[in-house]
Amino acid sequence: MSWIEVTPVALVAAGWLFGPGLPVAFLVGLRGIAAFALAPVVGIAVVASTAVVASTVGLDWSVPVALGGTLVAAAVAGLLAFLLRRKDLLRPTADPWRLTAIALVGLLPALALAALAVMQAVGPPDSISQVYDTPYHYNALAHIRDAHDASSLTLHALGDPETPAMFYPAAWHGLASLVMMSTGVSIPVAANVFCAVITILVWPVACLLLVRQLFGRNTAALAIAGVVSIAFPAFPWDFFGWGVLWPNLLGMAVAPAIFALVLTVTGWVRDDVIGRGRAWLLLAVAVVAAGFAHPNVLFSLVVLSLFPAGAALFVRAKRLREDGNGRRGVVECVVFAVVVLGAWAWSATTPMFDNVRDWPWAPFETPAAAVGEVLLNATNQREALWLLSAVVVVGALTARRMPAIRWVLAGHLVAAFLFVLAAGLNRPDTRVFTGYWYNDSHRLAAMLPITGVPLAIAGVLFLAARARPLAERLAPVRARTAPALSVVLLVVLVVLTGGLYPDDRENRITVTYPRVEKDKLVNDRMRAFYDRVAERVPSDAVVLGNPFDGSVMLWALADREVLYSHFLKEESAEQEYLGRNLADAAEDPRVCAAVHRYRAQYVLIGRNDPHIAEITPYEGIAGVPYADGFELVDRAGPTRLYRITACG
Known part of the structure; x- marks a missing residue:
């Protein structure tokens, strides 16, 4: 364009x-x-x-x-x-x-x-x-x-x-x-x-x-x-x-x-x-x-x-x-x-x-x-x-x-x-x-x-x-x-x-339009992948993700709503609990209750950065690839889309 x-x-x-x-x-x-x-x-x-x-x-x-x-x-x-x-x-x-x-x-x-x-x-x-x-x-x-x-x-x-x-x-x-x-x-x-x-x-x-x-x-x-x-x-x-x-x-x-x-x-x-x-x-x-x-x-x-x-x-x-x-x-x-x-x-x-x-x-x-x-x-x-x-x-x-x-x-x-x-x-x-x-x-x-x-x-x-x-x-x-x-x-x-x-x-x-891929919150590969996410995720579903890894941009770029919608979001106790403990969905009923409450059906993992994975309160999201109850739907390099299966 x-x-x-x-x-x-x-x-x-x-x-x-x-x-x-x-x-x-x-x-x-x-x-x-x-x-x-x-x-x-x-x-x-x-x-x-x-x-x-x-x-x-x-x-x-x-x-x-x-x-x-x-x-x-x-x-x-x-x-x-x-x-x-x-x-x-x-x-x-x-x-x-x-x-x-x-x-x-x-x-x-x-x-x-x-x-x-x-x-x-x-x-x-x-x-x-x-x-x-x-x-x-x-x-x-x-x-x-x-x-x-x-x-x-x-x-x-x-x-x-x-x-x-x-x-x-x-x-x-x-x-x-x-x-x-x-x-x-x-x-x-x-x-x-x-x-x-x-x-x-x-x-x-x-x-x-x-x-x-x-x-x-x-x-x-x-x-x-x-x-x-x-x-x-x-x-x-x-x-x-x-x-x-x-x-x-x-x-x-x-x-x-x-x-x-x-x-x-x-x-x-x-x-x-x-x-x-x-x-x-x-x-x-x-x-x-x-x-x-x-x-x-x-x-x-x-x-x-x-x-x-x-x-x-x-x-x-x-x-x-x-x-x-x-x-x-x-x-x-x-x-x-x-x-x-x-x-x-x-x-x-x-x-x-x-x-x-x-x-x-x-x-x-x-x-x-x-x-x-x-x-x-x-x-x-x-x-x-x-x-x-x-x-x-x-x-x-x-x-x-x-x-x-x-x-x-x-x-x-x-x-x-x-x-x-x-x-x-x-x-x-x-x-x-x-x-x-x-x-x-x-x-x-x-x-x-x-x-x-x-x-x-x-x-x-x-x-x-x-x-x-x-x-x-x-x-x-x-x-x-x-x-x-x-x-x-x-x-x-x-x-x-x-x-x-x-x-x-x-x-x-x-400064706000970086040319180097590693400096981008959402690089070109991720942006192309988000178009595929829009095809796989229903329009009424909410997607979970650590906003600092680029998943926050999914709503604006692919018209799929994210729960954690910006970096300074004031989160309720349940939203914070969900972000900390999402990986325990197969074992923790409180996590599944929150998943249903917020209409969350998918999890998006964006950039692969260990420092981002440690950001509070999104540690539970970082553990999704290694936990039970999540099905890999699609991926492009480190960027992955999971469907939540643990909560029915």
């Missing part, structure tokens, strides 16, 4: 990412860049909310149900626009078509460079991601396919009634399942193509809106924004491979657009194309979208928003003082500080976040090295991006010229501080700051490109202005303009970096 063959799948994925939100965006008066950048934000909220409602009322999750939710959202937006028509809050606003065209043309080379990087890193579009979190995400899609339920209130259990109910942000899974249902492609193809579209299209467009609000109708800034947006490997490239953090990838991809809403409501924008009243409305929708995508996104946006919000209140307090109402301004500032500090104190100590806050990542470098990585955009011990980092530093040094960029720089510095804490210290006393991101340096580093993109653009614009006198002496008239000089400088940056450091981008993705 080639990427050319899955082009229609990519178009469907783009349709599901932008389609549900576009009608709402247009009905509330958004046009051009703003409409397209905020459409995924609205769409995430609409699709994820529809999935929850459908599950609650007993409707099967399907394409028609998702389209029905889209129609309801559009009807609500239309009614709201009608009711508010006299208040002028939702009056359509738009940039000149020429400005929008320049921005879209500037996106084209970004799309080409990003698409090339994804194709090179992933390999064939049906390649399997093989890292720690992948089995959960794949099997979540398998569960949605089989159970027709994509609700964030039920997905955590993957259909296991013995797993405690818990909220899990399922927007990525709900949307990816729609791609799968609409096209009929396999789970790996749907996941790869969906993540590719998020990386290649959603993130650059979201950055474009942030740049539009910060720099106004600046054609130079908009012309280069698309290419600059893909230059920072910490996001989105790192999230394509690390973890894998696909729900975070979706949420952080729209974070620049949500940050643009924050800057709009706080007044730190130039030539506003959104409108403050509309921004407040969409910000409420964005909170829902971020929560369903991944709550980490909300915490990241809070960090980036503190300074513009605080500064806006301070400016308001000064104005109130000049109007003779200084006490009110002081009260508002004090209330803001109390709310922020109180919320932080509560969230830093509440048991609700214990499982997130206490995640035990060890520091892997010195704080000084972590600071250097931030300055060189080489987070998590990656390649130093010297030229790009120099441009960012130039932009930071010119921040005093633009008030809004000052607060972007402040957010950048806070994100850098949090990254240094996670990468260089990560002690119990630092986790009160970094615990909202699992104390994970990768999640914290992902905030830096959100602020790094506008800082880099500010740097390019400053350098272009400095180069203009030289251009007036050496170049024809057309090359003297600010947009032309900015584009020339960006082209120079792209050429000197070999295409904006493509090796670093690709390496960040490739």
Whole structure:
């Protein structure tokens, strides 16, 4: 299978990412860049909310149900626009078509460079991601396919009634399942193509809106924004491979657009194309979208928003003082500080976040090295991006010229501080700051490109202005303009970096798609064998297996449900007992009772690794080949399928 063959799948994925939100965006008066950048934000909220409602009322999750939710959202937006028509809050606003065209043309080379990087890193579009979190995400899609339920209130259990109910942000899974249902492609193809579209299209467009609000109708800034947006490997490239953090990838991809809403409501924008009243409305929708995508996104946006919000209140307090109402301004500032500090104190100590806050990542470098990585955009011990980092530093040094960029720089510095804490210290006393991101340096580093993109653009614009006198002496008239000089400088940056450091981008993705067979959880031989397993195992049977030997992937790859469905599954006492004692099925009635309880009929032994065989609580599964009561059905090298005969 080639990427050319899955082009229609990519178009469907783009349709599901932008389609549900576009009608709402247009009905509330958004046009051009703003409409397209905020459409995924609205769409995430609409699709994820529809999935929850459908599950609650007993409707099967399907394409028609998702389209029905889209129609309801559009009807609500239309009614709201009608009711508010006299208040002028939702009056359509738009940039000149020429400005929008320049921005879209500037996106084209970004799309080409990003698409090339994804194709090179992933390999064939049906390649399997093989890292720690992948089995959960794949099997979540398998569960949605089989159970027709994509609700964030039920997905955590993957259909296991013995797993405690818990909220899990399922927007990525709900949307990816729609791609799968609409096209009929396999789970790996749907996941790869969906993540590719998020990386290649959603993130650059979201950055474009942030740049539009910060720099106004600046054609130079908009012309280069698309290419600059893909230059920072910490996001989105790192999230394509690390973890894998696909729900975070979706949420952080729209974070620049949500940050643009924050800057709009706080007044730190130039030539506003959104409108403050509309921004407040969409910000409420964005909170829902971020929560369903991944709550980490909300915490990241809070960090980036503190300074513009605080500064806006301070400016308001000064104005109130000049109007003779200084006490009110002081009260508002004090209330803001109390709310922020109180919320932080509560969230830093509440048991609700214990499982997130206490995640035990060890520091892997010195704080000084972590600071250097931030300055060189080489987070998590990656390649130093010297030229790009120099441009960012130039932009930071010119921040005093633009008030809004000052607060972007402040957010950048806070994100850098949090990254240094996670990468260089990560002690119990630092986790009160970094615990909202699992104390994970990768999640914290992902905030830096959100602020790094506008800082880099500010740097390019400053350098272009400095180069203009030289251009007036050496170049024809057309090359003297600010947009032309900015584009020339960006082209120079792209050429000197070999295409904006493509090796670093690709390496960040490739870690999840290993090329060497011994590094794969499910190698090519096992994958072919799983197709045979699907022919031998009835569709209603459950298969037992040690998830760490690759059997966990059977559900996603061959549509045969496995009991132990991911590496961090919360197992009941009976499930744990079954895993420990399965080999004793011929002698232990409790084992057979559990076998019948979970509809288990077969056992799959995956990779032959003695260390995997010893993992608790799956020792009993490892003993199956040497025990009575199990019949060998098929095998391919060390990978074997057994039927349980001991339990009748």
